[in-house]
Amino acid sequence: MIIDAPELAPYQDEPKQLPSGSFGKVASLRLRFDDRGNRSILGFMDRRAPLLVQRALYCDEGMPGLPVVHIISNAGGILQGDRYTMEFVAGPGACGHITTQAATKIHEMDANYASQEQDIILEDGAYLEYLPDPVIPFRHSRFLSRTRIRIAPAATLLYAEILMAGRKYYREGERFQFDLFSSTVRANRPSGAELFVEKFVIEPARSPASRIGIMGDFDVFGNVILLTPREHADAIFDQVPALWDKRENMASGVSRLPNDAGLIYKILGMESGPVRTKVREFWSIVRSQVTGKPVTPEFPWR
Template sequence: MSTAAPAPPRHPLDGLPQLADYQDQPAQQPAGAVGKDAYLRLGFARRGERTVLADLHRRAPLLVQQALYFDEGMPDLPCVFMISTSGGILQGDRYAVDITLDPGAQAHVTTQAATKIQQMDANYATMVQDITLAAGSYLEFLPDPIIPYRDSRYASRTRLCVAADATALYAEILLPGRKHHRDGEIFAYRLYSAAVQGVRPDGRELFAENLVIEPGTWPVDAPGLMGGYHVLANAILMTPPETAARVAAQAPVGHTGTGDDRTATGISVLPNDAGLIYKVLGMETEPVRAQVRAFWSVVRREVTGNEVPDNFRWR
């Protein structure tokens, strides 16, 4: 495995307009200092019938130990857990993640637990993700939910560079905060900003989505926004048009359940034959995760011909 890595960009989100009001430095340690400037590089390559984690570089507090092969539906699929050694994302943190799949490679990337954006009284945190898929490759990027704590400020940018015949399933689940903590923290964070861009390897831009939530400025649960729901899932599928059409025909959409188990789901076609975008609204985490899992099941079956394994008993 590689032990050297080029330096990632120096905090490219620092100039975002929505972060202008949060430029004060944390009293504990300056933004982006050692221990707050995390970097993770994962490179997957095909070796015979199996894909391996051929390139790994990590800088605390981000950590990956090794690829595991426990998926009964795809036993040759490397499953990688991204780990944070800091217990969450803190004020002044600057994270960067690069994931690359060589031709024909396949991988599943997730997190060890929910991403907790800790309470903040100064500055902000950022995450930059660059994900590149070469011809014929397949990636499932399915991290656990994101939980923004009270007064947190967080901005992310994800760039999906996907070959025309490759498939990337990228999903995020955003909670309203620590909903059941003490008297509840529902939409008590200051800022959540998430931008996703899809491009081809030749640089051609396919689509862009920019989600900016500022609960103190706009009522998040208003009609046309969350509409009374608390949990949002956003899944982006970049895949060839014929695969996208098959997935769209089978994806679960509409309203399901009642009370806290109710969900609302919808699907749209991305511009420029890039694929699909699938969104889920719900009151609680598990019903939303179940809908994302159902969508993932359709994607894996249509792209690889394999089934998603049963949930672990503790999930």
Template sequence: MRRGMALREIAHIGREAPELAAYQQEPPQMASGSPGKCGYLRLDFARRSRRSVLAHMERRAPSLVQRALYWDEAMPHMPCVFMISTSGCLLQGDRQALDIYMAAGACGHVTTQAATKIHAMSHNYAAQCQHITLEEESYLELMPDPVIPHDNSRFFSTTQIAIHPTATLLYGEIVTSGRKYHAADGGFNFDLYSSSVTASTSDGAELFSERYLLTPKTQPLNNVGVMGEFSVFGNLVLLTPARHHAAILQQSQPIYDAAAGIASGASLLPNQCGVIFKALGYEAHQVKSAMRAFWQVARQEITGASLMPAFLWR
């Protein structure tokens, strides 16, 4: 059984990141990474007879999950888990870590209870660290709801993936411009959003690495060649065996429709490890719809199952 991340490890997330050098001052309230500000989730999925189960769960407040549900009628053997934050948002000095382990042959769907709101900050930053391990023939959909960075917020995220060549991971990320309809915010008024994703094989050979650093106050994002008039960015990483790549790309044609407010496209990742899909939209629901369309194509090709209709409230 693997050990969870120590409190000290979580508290130090982002401490050495150069882009956060100007934001290391401690909050005047609780210090960064203090108990209650240092959330941790560990989710281990395993195969049991004809279905998969959430075999082990470890949590540390404010992170929480409830029991796994089997609501996906297209894949009734797949446990679906909602990640919950009892704090309701991310504040300055908050740290959180997620550790997901997929045993051989296991499958699972992990999402959040709602959008992740990153509140305004005067000191420090909020950060998360994610470790995802997939063993032979396992399958994971990690599809959280959008991130909403409020004005003057700073967020640092790092995701490390170790995947067996026969496994599949679908990992999504949606970032909005902020509260663009809020008079005091207006969108693109956060200080910093830093996200990196690195994937390697089970034996440590690197597959791909992607990092983007958004600092709209010094490098505007609403310029031509960046996001232009769009307000929401979606990134969907699909790591899956090479035999699926051509069929998925063939059914995922690039789109640019300014009137409808959506632009999207897919391309191959290096080392024949998968496909990456990106979307821009005026509103979050447009990007989510584009990502669901790609998700449907990928799931149908890889598992033979369709997506359930989206919940009315999502």
């Protein structure tokens, strides 16, 4: 797999162990949700280890007809030379919720890089929540994520990523000691019309992430993208005030995406728990507005 990204130019050397993209280092996952009237189902699944999915669960009491899928990795994290590809499709009128079993750990690297390519397709009237657990980049890790979204005008996608500064409590701490974290999200209509592109590249050795205007004193970055019809976006926008709380060390705010695509909500915090709470609050507003269904309280062990 050849990836055209200039920020990867310094990391083209091969690992001394398995070469990049070799057997066991190329994982793939394809899921499709389909509407069956009283509920949606996981109608198609194709998986290649270390990415695994066992089955869809109907464990959401707020939306009993919503299939919940947990992505499982049996690799213990992402390693140098790994190449992951995922495709999630929600058919007409279908709904689904995708999350992960735990935080995604990007392990320390001394050669090459790891990458993740995601394609998310929502057909007319579909509703999909993709809310994975946080990403933790270890010291000297290099990771590139590219997400391509194709969404019908009447569909809704709630997509979130939470990035940690690193293993801040490991030994003396690894706050922003990774080499590269690059994330691009691109969204289009089925016609090909472009909605927006967002890309951020963090290279702490070149440009310290703890500068004012980037992360400052914060350690956790939450980035939530909501693609939904304008009437929903307007109603949700009015319910999400900006926040600047020095005592709790948190800041958040919502903005409109171009081309009436929806909203983008960003959160900064010191720990993952409060940031996840703000994501959950936003998720609750979105689900209530779009589906009329509630997000139930989080389980105590989460």
